[in-house]
Amino acid sequence: MWGYRSTRSATTRRRGVGDALRFDASAEQQELGAITRRFLEDTVPLTALRLLGEKSPAGFDRDWWRRAADLGWTSLLVPENLGGSGGSGGGLAELAIVAEEQGRLVAPGPLLPTSVSAWTLAQAEQTDVVRRALDAIGSGEAVCAWVRGHDDGPWPQSRPAVRAVRTNDTLSLTGVARAVEAGADADYLLVAVCLDDQVAHVLVHAAHAEQAGLQRQRMHSLDLVRRHADLTFDSIEIPRAATVIQGDQGRIILQRQGQLANVLQGAEMVGAAARTFEMGLEFAAERYSFGRPLASYQVLKHRFADMKLWLEASAAAVEGAVAAVADDAPDAAARVSAAKLYVGQKATDIVQDCIQVHGGIGVTWEHDLHLYLRRVTMDRQLMGTPAEHAEYLAMLIGL
Amino acid sequence: MEQHTSTFRLRLREWLATHMPRQDGPARTGSDRDPARHRLLQRRLFDGGYAGLTYPAAYGGQGLTAEYQEVFREETAGYELPTLCNVSLGILGPTILDFGTEEQKRRHLPAILRGDELWVQLLSEPAGGSDLAGCITRATRDGDQWVLNGSKIWSTGAHFSDYALCLARSNWSLPKHRGLTMFAIELHQPGIDIEPIRQANGDAEFCQEFITDLAIDGHDMVGAENAGWEVAGRLLYHERNLAGAASPYTYGSEAESTPVAPTAAELVDVARSSGTTQDLRVRALIAEAHALDAIQGRLVERIGTGIATGALEPIAGSLLRLFEITKVLHCSEASVDIARSAVVVWPESDTGRLGGQFLMRQSAALAGGSIEMQRNIIAERVLGLPRELAPDVGVPFDSVRHNAPARRR
Numbered sequence: 038m039w040g041y042r043s044t045r046s047a048t049t050r051r052r053g054v055g056d057a058l059r060f061d062a063s064a065e066q067q068e069l070g071a072i073t074r075r076f077l078e079d080t081v082p083l084t085a086l087r088l089l090g091e092k093s094p095a096g097f098d099r100d101w102w103r104r105a106a107d108l109g110w111t112s113l114l115v116p117e118n119l120g121g122s123g124g125s126g127g128g129l130a131e132l133a134i135v136a137e138e139q140g141r142l143v144a145p146g147p148l149l150p151t152s153v154s155a156w157t158l159a160q161a162e163q164t165d166v167v168r169r170a171l172d173a174i175g176s177g178e179a180v181c182a183w184v185r186g187h188d189d190g191p192w193p194q195s196r197p198a199v200r201a202v203r204t205n206d207t208l209s210l211t212g213v214a215r216a217v218e219a220g221a222d223a224d225y226l227l228v229a230v231c232l233d234d235q236v237a238h239v240l241v242h243a244a245h246a247e248q249a250g251l252q253r254q255r256m257h258s259l260d261l262v263r264r265h266a267d268l269t270f271d272s273i274e275i276p277r278a279a280t281v282i283q284g285d286q287g288r289i290i291l292q293r294q295g296q297l298a299n300v301l302q303g304a305e306m307v308g309a310a311a312r313t314f315e316m317g318l319e320f321a322a323e324r325y326s327f328g329r330p331l332a333s334y335q336v337l338k339h340r341f342a343d344m345k346l347w348l349e350a351s352a353a354a355v356e357g358a359v360a361a362v363a364d365d366a367p368d369a370a371a372r373v374s375a376a377k378l379y380v381g382q383k384a385t386d387i388v389q390d391c392i393q394v395h396g397g398i399g400v401t402w403e404h405d406l407h408l409y410l411r412r413v414t415m416d417r418q419l420m421g422t423p424a425e426h427a428e429y430l431a432m433l434i435g436l
Numbered sequence: 437m438e439q440h441t442s443t444f445r446l447r448l449r450e451w452l453a454t455h456m457p458r459q460d461g462p463a464r465t466g467s468d469r470d471p472a473r474h475r476l477l478q479r480r481l482f483d484g485g486y487a488g489l490t491y492p493a494a495y496g497g498q499g500l501t502a503e504y505q506e507v508f509r510e511e512t513a514g515y516e517l518p519t520l521c522n523v524s525l526g527i528l529g530p531t532i533l534d535f536g537t538e539e540q541k542r543r544h545l546p547a548i549l550r551g552d553e554l555w556v557q558l559l560s561e562p563a564g565g566s567d568l569a570g571c572i573t574r575a576t577r578d579g580d581q582w583v584l585n586g587s588k589i590w591s592t593g594a595h596f597s598d599y600a601l602c603l604a605r606s607n608w609s610l611p612k613h614r615g616l617t618m619f620a621i622e623l624h625q626p627g628i629d630i631e632p633i634r635q636a637n638g639d640a641e642f643c644q645e646f647i648t649d650l651a652i653d654g655h656d657m658v659g660a661e662n663a664g665w666e667v668a669g670r671l672l673y674h675e676r677n678l679a680g681a682a683s684p685y686t687y688g689s690e691a692e693s694t695p696v697a698p699t700a701a702e703l704v705d706v707a708r709s710s711g712t713t714q715d716l717r718v719r720a721l722i723a724e725a726h727a728l729d730a731i732q733g734r735l736v737e738r739i740g741t742g743i744a745t746g747a748l749e750p751i752a753g754s755l756l757r758l759f760e761i762t763k764v765l766h767c768s769e770a771s772v773d774i775a776r777s778a779v780v781v782w783p784e785s786d787t788g789r790l791g792g793q794f795l796m797r798q799s800a801a802l803a804g805g806s807i808e809m810q811r812n813i814i815a816e817r818v819l820g821l822p823r824e825l826a827p828d829v830g831v832p833f834d835s836v837r838h839n840a841p842a843r844r845r
Contacts, residue, residue, distance in 0.1 A: 060742040318819065333822035338815035345814055346758050350735050354727075357734035375727035424720065427727075431719035434726050436704060 073138040090261035095222040097145035106177025114156035129363040133304040140308025143408045145262035147219040154181035154227040161281035182223035184214045192421025197229040210270040220266030221255045236287035239279045260415045296362045296373045302416035303355040306384035313409045317391030347383035371433045374426040381417035456515045471596040474520035478551030488549040490684045496546030502684035517687040526678040526686035528555035531671040535659040558588035558602035562842035569612045575604035584650040587842040594643040608834040616664035620656045637792040680756025682736045696796045697768035700725035721770040728763040754813045764800040
């Protein structure tokens with residue numbers, strides 16, 4: 038009588054890709070998603086994550102990252118003439134698919150900072166330094182952290198955490214950038230700085246800066262494999278030529294970087310929430326209580342219906358933000374903040390609700406659910422919380 | 437295609453400027469709307485070649501794609517539109533298009549597009565709303581004719597409408613879903629008494645109908661005998677599309693009744709009037725309303741694509757309706773929080789709209805199928821979870837326990 042008719046969720050799972058994101062994915066995009074998922078399942082399955090988190094200070098393996106780069110992850114936002122694979126559409130839709138797959142498998146790796154950095158460098162004048170860095174990031178040889186600093190005021194901080202002052206032929210950097218992803222392990226640091234009341238972006242060799250006194254304080258991160266550091270710049274001298282973007286462009290680039298980052302977080306949260314939702318559904322269908330499956334109780338069915346709506350609306354919100362950012366549309370900032378305030382809230386709601394459905398096992402170390410909760414919470418809290426994005430959106434709509 | 441729509445856009449823009457009235461003040465809704473005026477505006481659109489853009493040309497439409505309807509929607513912003521025709525254009529017309537005979541289509545669809553015929557659906561009954569298939573209005577065969585007896589309720593604007601699709605039980609010994617038949621009936625004739633229902637806010641948009649020995653010609657059956665549930669299912673699909681802002685046939689998303697909450701944009705004005713625009717909580721509430729608005733457009737697209745590609749069942753349109761309800765309830769809560777005392781005390785010069793809307797808030801989660809039914813549909817038919825235990829399925833309807841028929845008050 039309580040037979041479980043496994044219908045749509047099973048069908049979409051068989052499609053193998055884009056379970057949540059994009060019903061209109063092209064054949065190439067579906068292939069990209071499928072390859073990404075296979076690679077992650079083969080190389081960093083959930084069963085290996087806890088160990089990876091314990092063994093690796095960086096949270097990921099450099100050889101593994103090079104292999105990931107071979108799949109094109111690090112060059113999707115770099116145009117072809119600069120050695121990347123981003124077409125005229127910019128590659129953001131494709132990168133969002135990779136990010137969604139990362140969410141589905143709570144994958145390690147500095148996808149967000151390398152993507153934002155590579156995109157920024159592609160906007161800069163192509164000097165030898167920039168080209169070398171782009172190539173090294175693209176091939177996975179080097180990792181670049183994106184340093185903009187957190188906790189310096191509500192999103193989006195109009196002033197970066199680090200200030201730069203001109204000296205004779207150098208720039209001197211001072212300030213503390215908090216919660217920088219891959220900050221302790223990166224080879225390059227792309228630092229947004231305040232310079233002459235404008236925003237500039239400088240590319241720093243991490244090792245050189247450390248010799249000049251840069252402090253990289255490894256922090257504890259809620260996520261098991263995504264690591265963050267606080268970077269303290271105390272009059273760190275770097276060559277002036279390290280400035281890759283300056284002038285009026287600087288602030289615009291900073292804003293677009295923030296949009297890219299939030300879109301990638303959104304896609305990752307959607308992937309993580311989609312997988313958690315599947316786990317919740319599967320558990321509720323198989324678990325019997327009082328002689329019937331949990332999934333037959335109306336109170337839980339209604340909860341799943343709500344979660345399904347949140348999931349679809351989250352995917353839609355991210356799709357809208359991806360399109361707006363890719364087109365550099367006038368409403369891109371509003372779309373991104375609308376997405377972050379919705380997805381940030383709903384993704385965590387979905388994961389918590391699925392934990393509730395699982396009962397006590399859902400809050401154990403052994404179960405995978407906490408890996409997902411760690412990931413969505415991290416994405417939600419960094420680069421502007423839902424509340425901060427709500428306030429920013431209020432300002433954008435003229436309040 | 438792009439080029440075609442842009443030519444269309446320019447031509448439409450020019451035509452609107454000389455033929456349609458601009459909106460003065462906020463859009464009129466609910467019982468503020470004058471049916472005669474809406475019929476006239478619809479006629480004007482028809483004569484200009486802009487009625488039924490997505491209806492087939494054979495039935496008086498323009499045979500264009502939904503893309504053109506979108507262009508129409510964009511270009512008509514700020515114009516007064518015959519939104520009273522939305523139910524006819526978006527729900528009943530498309531159902532006739534799906535199930536009507538050739539004769540029914542030729543007779544009624546051009547008349548709907550001209551504004552000559554306003555239609556309503558007669559589905560809910562006093563004995564039951566959510567349990568639609570438990571319908572007990574009785575259709576008795578009499579040679580080539582049928583005789584109808586019973587009562588229908590919650591029909592919007594039946595008192596000024598012309599026709600209805602009416603669901604009735606034609607066979608009591610078949611299981612509940614298999615003994616229903618859909619009929620097209622003329623509303624104003626002996627055998628039907630229509631009484632407006634006064635709502636909690638004092639308005640009267642809905643009606644109750646009392647049907648007594650109403651004779652119906654066999655040709656006015658829509659769909660096959662005892663196949664009415666299939667027709668009703670399709671009708672509800674079109675209704676969900678309209679309520680979920682996804683109908684390709686209508687002027688905007690407004691389904692049938694008075695909006696029960698301010699829109700996201702109107703909330704900004706509410707905050708300005710109450711002097712609370714700098715209150716952080718107020719700003720967050722309005723930002724969220726705005727976000728829901730922005731996401732809704734994308735969600736409509738996404739679900740539409742999912743249904744078109746077969747990744748989702750057509751029933752997934754329920755998700756859109758659930759989203760709309762969620763959005764309206766959020767805006768309702770927000771408006772009351774933001775407006776403070778103005779919700780409950782207002783000067784004579786004002787309309788007291790916010791308070792009135794709050795009284796009717798739950799109708800957003802009731803009209804067109806309750807929010808609980810939407811959640812059941814999503815859980816059971818989109819996600820495939822086990823159905824609720826139903827003692828009325830698969831047994832002859834005359835052995836199913838149901839409520840007593842309504843009596844005349």
